[in-house]
Amino acid sequence: MELHEWIRGRTGVLSIDADFFTLEDERRLVPLAEDLVARELARDARIEFRDEHVDLLGLIAEPVDFVVNLDYHMDCRVEFLHGDAPRRPPCRASLLETVLGSRLAERYVWAFPASRRADAARVYASAFFAYRQPLLARLHCVSGRYALERLLDGATIASIFVCRSPGYATAATDAVHDRLASLAASDAALA
């Protein structure tokens, strides 16, 4: 089963952590992200801006099919992938754990920066062979480019969540955050 086939026709949340755009490779994807956000706003997706990523949990009022999270971090602990019970905020590294552990989403998709592909694969493989985390089957790790270009075609994005993550903010990530905020403001002015 290909993930983009599973996701087609389903409804979920798109999360964008500005720190996803820390490196130059991902900053080249900003136009794709803007196009996607503009398209979904035109389809009446709701958009929220917050500083902290854990605030995403307050946005998910009821369980959704998926959460796609463009993020520099997977937002979980290695111990969780190796079988620990999920933790909840205020632990900052617990977003994925909370989303999956509380069944807020059927599947969680971490859309990672290109530079983290090997790290993601190694950790996923080690967790697979540890075989102590049943929620691992509902976790997906795909490249950010794939998520922006293809994955969400045919899906319904009910909500878009953008966070600044001040602890990891740089001038470049703040610039991306501000561009998305301007886009949302323009859309709201047109409405």
Place this chain on the structure above:
Amino acid sequence: MNVDADKLREFAESLSDDQTRLLREGLAGGEKFDHDSLNETLKSRENQEQFRQLVSLRDAGTLPDGGTLPDGGTLPDGGTQPPTPPEPPLTRW
């Protein structure tokens, strides 16, 4: 590790294509399962460093509840972070 091979195979067969690809990449074995590559994966410098950090924090009594990795925001000494780091740390999975 002592894992039931049949259960592991069943788990592998339940994975989606993207998960299977990621697993293969992690094993660095491509299409063919490679035990040696897996062994190297588990002994990788990155994994060793992660586990060393976890052990040292536990030994120091800073993670009484099996808490977060070093940059996960729970350092008891208020560990300082630069206001605008050039790149996020790798360890907050």
